[in-house]
Amino acid sequence: xxxxxxxxxxxxxxxxxxxxxxxxxxxxxxxxxxxxxxxxxxxxxxxxxxxxxxxxxxxxxxxxxxxxxxxxxxxxxxxxxxxxxxxxxxxxxxxxxxxxxxxxxxxxxx
Numbered sequence: 001x002x003x004x005x006x007x008x009x010x011x012x013x014x015x016x017x018x019x020x021x022x023x024x025x026x027x028x029x030x031x032x033x034x035x036x037x038x039x040x041x042x043x044x045x046x047x048x049x050x051x052x053x054x055x056x057x058x059x060x061x062x063x064x065x066x067x068x069x070x071x072x073x074x075x076x077x078x079x080x081x082x083x084x085x086x087x088x089x090x091x092x093x094x095x096x097x098x099x100x101x102x103x104x105x106x107x108x109x110x
Contacts, residue, residue, distance in 0.1 A: 006073065007025045008024075008028075008072060009021045010024070015098075019056050019095050019098070021070075021072065022091055023088075023092075023095065025060075025069050026038065026091075029060050034061060035061040036058045036059065036061070037058065037059050037085055038085070038086050038088065038091055039056065039057055039058065039083040039085055040055065040090075041053050041057075041082055041083025042054050043079050046079070046082065048082075053084065056094070057069060057070035
């Protein structure tokens with residue numbers, strides 16, 4: 001059960017940041033048939049504007065309730081439920097901007 005609720009993601013590094021983690025988690029939950037949506041925001045500010053956002057995570061639906069997931073772990077604080085929904089294409093674009101040479105994670109997800 002832990003493998004379902006706790007997706008494995010790599011540790012943060014210069015080559016693997018929150019958009020990579022969000023995509024990996026999205027793919028994990030998608031394979032399990034669970035609905036997930038990426039959200040962008042700023043965990044250090046309340047009521048931030050879209051342009052002040054600097055982090056991405058997921059909201060995953062379990063039995064009609066959304067649970068925030070960040071770096072492979074569920075988060076129950078209010079701040080993880082604030083932010084702006086984004087599309088997968090926006091995550092792909094962020095990853096591509098981080099890795100101009102391309103990445104296998106993007107190719108595998110498309």
